[in-house]
Amino acid sequence: MFKLLLVEDDTSLFHEMKERLSQWSYEIYGISDFNSVFQEYTDLNPDLVILDIQLPKYDGFHWCRMIRSHSNVPIIFLSSRDHPSDMVMSMQFGADDFVQKPFHFDVLIAKIQAILRRVYNYSAEKTEFRTWAGATVDYDRNTVSNDRGTVELTKNEMFILKLLIEQKNKIVSRDHLINSLWDDKRFISDNTLTVNVNRLRKKLEEIGLGSSIETKVGQGYMALEEGIS
Structure with missing residues (x-):
């Protein structure tokens, strides 16, 4: 069972995503302290990170840089902003994909499945x-x-x-x-x-x-x- 870390400060969206993704047998974890995202990531060691851009204290780009300095774990960015520069910056910081809010859950799940299949099947070879x-x-x-x-x-x-x-x-x-x-x-x-x-x-x-x-x-x-x- 894959562990997914969902870095999302919108409580209602987090619980909705957790419920929907759990139906696909993923273990979903959230953040308890948005000042310590990297520490919680390190403690959990997830298989994939879903990372919102707009977060309290530091934005998602900051935490992506922190994670990328230590790991190549797959990262999917979420954003309600529609600037093309956000997608470009996400990829430059090392994200694997980008999903704009509001999104259809079937699209998000398809992206998650594709990344996990590619990364971990490939790595297992x-x-x-x-x-x-x-x-x-x-x-x-x-x-x-x-x-x-x-x-x-x-x-x-x-x-x-x-x-x-x-x-x-x-x-x-x-x-x-x-x-x-x-x-x-x-x-x-x-x-x-x-x-x-x-x-x-x-x-x-x-x-x-x-x-x-x-x-x-x-x-x-x-x-x-x-x-x-």
Whole structure:
């Protein structure tokens, strides 16, 4: 049974979500002190976090940064705000998905199921080290290493990189990436993929591999085996 931490200060919405999600056999936990969200997260060690943006004391972006500094646990943001920048910021801070309030529970449940299936089925697979572009890719630890250092990726970023490496030097279409990452692309913005790939590329730039992920305008992306700066 998966443990879900719901960081939501709207008591009525929290109880409604807890009731609905519990019907899917998830263990739902809330926050008792919104000044200590990170500590309660650490104590619980949940399998997935649903995080509201507008919270008492500190906003959801603050707590997302705190969690991401220690863990790659899947995070879904909730927000009643409709600014596109909120979605972009969520992805930049390391969120796996974004749901705007008010939302249909079937959509939220579909997103939760897709993320849990992808992350934990993928993580449960026996994987090996992979060499790509002069670097060592560790699928278990979500790291990419070479003689210039090591970068740690989120689950989404590693999943994208794995899909690209499997077809290295070939174009992988945006539709294929979206369909592989999210079961139902009607529920996500095309911009979500762009943000994830840009974040992946930015991390790879830290070890000189930024140019090894090439954008093919109107087509998709390609993981290059050569052309490393």
